[in-house]
Amino acid sequence: MNIVALFKLVPDLVEELEIDQNGTALNTDFLRLIINEFDDHAIEQAILLKERSGARVSVLGPDIEGADDVLYTAASKGADQVIKLTGDFQGKANNHAMARAVASTLKELQADLILTGVQANTDLDGSMGALLAEYLDMPYVGYVSGVNTVDGKVVARKEYPGGLVAEMEIKLPAVLGIQAAEQPPRYVAVSKVRQAMKTATIEERPLAEADLSGGSTIHRMFKPEAGTRAEMIEGSADEVAARLVGIFKEIGVL
Amino acid sequence: MNQDIYVVIEHLRGQVADISYLMLVGARALAQTTGGEVIAVLLGHDAQGLANNMAANKVLYVDHPALAEFTSDAYQKTLAGLIREREPRAVLFASSSIGADVSGVLSARLNLPLISSCQSFSADGRPISQICGGKIMAESDLPDTTTLLTMIPGGYKPEEGQSGKAPEIIKMEAPSLDNLRVTLKQYIEPEAGDVDISKEPIIISVGRGIQNQDNIEIAEELAKALGGVVAASRPVVDQGWMSTSRLVGKSGKKVKPKIYLALGISGAPEHVEGMGESEVIIAINTDTNAPIFNVAKYGTTIDLFDLVPALTEKLREIKKA
Numbered sequence: 077m078n079i080v081a082l083f084k085l086v087p088d089l090v091e092e093l094e095i096d097q098n099g100t101a102l103n104t105d106f107l108r109l110i111i112n113e114f115d116d117h118a119i120e121q122a123i124l125l126k127e128r129s130g131a132r133v134s135v136l137g138p139d140i141e142g143a144d145d146v147l148y149t150a151a152s153k154g155a156d157q158v159i160k161l162t163g164d165f166q167g168k169a170n171n172h173a174m175a176r177a178v179a180s181t182l183k184e185l186q187a188d189l190i191l192t193g194v195q196a197n198t199d200l201d202g203s204m205g206a207l208l209a210e211y212l213d214m215p216y217v218g219y220v221s222g223v224n225t226v227d228g229k230v231v232a233r234k235e236y237p238g239g240l241v242a243e244m245e246i247k248l249p250a251v252l253g254i255q256a257a258e259q260p261p262r263y264v265a266v267s268k269v270r271q272a273m274k275t276a277t278i279e280e281r282p283l284a285e286a287d288l289s290g291g292s293t294i295h296r297m298f299k300p301e302a303g304t305r306a307e308m309i310e311g312s313a314d315e316v317a318a319r320l321v322g323i324f325k326e327i328g329v330l
Numbered sequence: 331m332n333q334d335i336y337v338v339i340e341h342l343r344g345q346v347a348d349i350s351y352l353m354l355v356g357a358r359a360l361a362q363t364t365g366g367e368v369i370a371v372l373l374g375h376d377a378q379g380l381a382n383n384m385a386a387n388k389v390l391y392v393d394h395p396a397l398a399e400f401t402s403d404a405y406q407k408t409l410a411g412l413i414r415e416r417e418p419r420a421v422l423f424a425s426s427s428i429g430a431d432v433s434g435v436l437s438a439r440l441n442l443p444l445i446s447s448c449q450s451f452s453a454d455g456r457p458i459s460q461i462c463g464g465k466i467m468a469e470s471d472l473p474d475t476t477t478l479l480t481m482i483p484g485g486y487k488p489e490e491g492q493s494g495k496a497p498e499i500i501k502m503e504a505p506s507l508d509n510l511r512v513t514l515k516q517y518i519e520p521e522a523g524d525v526d527i528s529k530e531p532i533i534i535s536v537g538r539g540i541q542n543q544d545n546i547e548i549a550e551e552l553a554k555a556l557g558g559v560v561a562a563s564r565p566v567v568d569q570g571w572m573s574t575s576r577l578v579g580k581s582g583k584k585v586k587p588k589i590y591l592a593l594g595i596s597g598a599p600e601h602v603e604g605m606g607e608s609e610v611i612i613a614i615n616t617d618t619n620a621p622i623f624n625v626a627k628y629g630t631t632i633d634l635f636d637l638v639p640a641l642t643e644k645l646r647e648i649k650k651a
């Protein structure tokens with residue numbers, strides 16, 4: 077079985093985000109990018125499936141700064157093939173255009189099971205997994221936190237609110253949007269990643285020509301208006317603690 | 331294309347989800363700018379009664395045994411035909427486990443634009459989405475064709491989407507729903523925790539800012555001193571540091587305590603979905619720009635590792651006195 081896990085690099089939300097001069101996009105000049113955390117889970121789920129029932133795992137994502145790190149880390153965890161898609165990622169490609177292009181690479185890889193992160197924090201026109209599934213004529217199930225393979229099918233744990241889970245049986249080939257792996261993504265020591273840098277080779281594949289239709293246009297981007305902003309309590313830890321005690325008393329819980 | 335706004339009603343095991351009513355309110359706002367009607371689309375089996383309380387001009391109801399419980403394939407097939415045939419101005423889906431399985435696939439299948447994470451509509455009918463964990467708002471143009479949207483909570487009140495009376499129901503023919511690629515095997519009930527956080531009046535909630543499992547103890551100490559319970563955001567649960575029964579948010583529990591104390595939680599929309607209606611939210615977060623401060627009543631940017639022990643100490647002194 078060929079499992080392909082996808083990844084994307086997204087803005088690190090702990091950093092301050094800036095909007096560009098046109099006011100319609102993020103300013104990417106100083107943007108720090110990190111792997112979408114759900115992709116870490118998708119990679120973990122792929123490796124778990126390989127360990128449990130045997131599979132060939134490929135990990136694939138766009139060639140932007142940080143991609144090598146993700147790929148070597150994946151290789152050190154047990155991915156058999158690590159690939160970066162070369163091409164223009166800075167342009168205004170929407171997810172629809174990107175999905176059509178990535179779909180053609182996935183066809184080449186003859187994937188039986190494609191795992192994407194459930195969604196990314198910059199996603200504005202639908203998550204890639206669902207779009208890919210349709211362009212590849214495969215079924216799609218998202219919000220998945222656990223997968224098992226059983227002859228020609230997978231059984232996925234699909235999450236609903238409040239902790240309710242639906243076990244869905246899905247015919248392969250299929251695309252799943254991963255919310256969480258069955259266990260937390262494993263930690264690999266830096267030394268193992270360094271080792272992978274020597275032994276693993278990152279394949280480069282050109283991204284298919286993007287057909288840019290299908291996106292929507294952002295009219296204006298802005299930071300949430302601070303109309304309802306919290307009353308900020310300043311001072312030392314002790315002073316703030318004292319004020320909080322006062323607030324607890326006002327509310328009547330003390 | 332007509333000017334009507336369709337709302338795909340989300341329901342699970344006989345319960346209409348709050349977001350469905352909220353979307354009816356959003357649809358009304360949008361319909362006012364397009365000049366169309368608000369039309370609920372209900373898929374199910376023997377489920378007509380779910381429409382009873384909906385503030386919609388009409389309900390299109392499709393009944394089929396394969397629609398008794400949600401599966402992506404059956405919903406996609408049914409809705410694809412309906413949208414293709416009737417060409418509404420816009421179709422609203424919930425940004426949820428159900429909506430996400432359907433909206434993206436339909437957008438690709440029908441070659442229609444999709445706008446995600448829409449929280450409200452501007453006065454002139456432009457969708458406003460909340461992205462980047464709540465740090466950025468994006469106002470889009472409503473494309474000049476049938477547009478699919480996914481909605482997140484926060485912009486409208488679900489109560490206003492309830493009419494208290496049954497709207498006109500129009501029964502629609504279901505397409506052939508054989509050979510489905512996705513089938514429901516079974517539901518697995520949530521694990522019962524030692525406490526039900528949705529019933530607790532005082533919640534101390536920890537986020538990724540707590541850094542590791544051992545540090546959760548300082549939150550537990552504080553909870554003990556204040557008489558509350560500890561809950562968590564998703565990354566804390568996904569790391570296995572706390573059980574799923576303590577998860578607050580879109581995929582976890584909805585809580586409405588008297589006090590919600592958020593320690594090292596950024597306030598992403600998926601988290602706020604579960605705690606935004608708490609009576610008093612107090613946020614402790616070192617990032618001045620953290621979105622949690624937009625929903626909190628009180629906030630402070632002091633390091634939680636300095637503040638929490640000091641606060642616990644003060645509370646203990648008071649109890650002793």
Ligand SMILES: Cc1cc2nc3c(=O)[nH]c(=O)nc-3n(C[C@H](O)[C@H](O)[C@H](O)COP(=O)(O)OP(=O)(O)OC[C@H]3O[C@@H](n4cnc5c(N)ncnc54)[C@H](O)[C@@H]3O)c2cc1C
Nearest residue numbers: 537538539563564579580581582594595596600616617634
């Ligand atoms: C489909 C879907 C469903 C989801 N469901 C849920 C859900 O049910 N519940 C949920 O919570 N999330 C959910 N999420 C995830 C959500 O999008 C966020 O990723 C998550 O809520 C972030 O958790 P956090 O705030 O703990 O972590 P972060 O966003 O990483 O925030 C950590 C915060 O801690 C602060 N901090 C760090 N150190 C300190 C310190 N020493 N003192 C004070 N502050 C500090 C930082 O400034 C930062 O703001 C879901 C996501 C998706 C896509």
Ligand SMILES: Nc1ncnc2c1ncn2[C@@H]1O[C@H](COP(=O)(O)O)[C@@H](O)[C@H]1O
Nearest residue numbers: 082083084112192193195196199203204
């Ligand atoms: N350009 C891309 N290349 C590879 N995978 C992607 C790309 N964009 C999105 N994905 C995958 O789709 C997931 C959801 O992202 P998004 O569609 O932006 O919400 C990501 O976490 C990745 O797994």
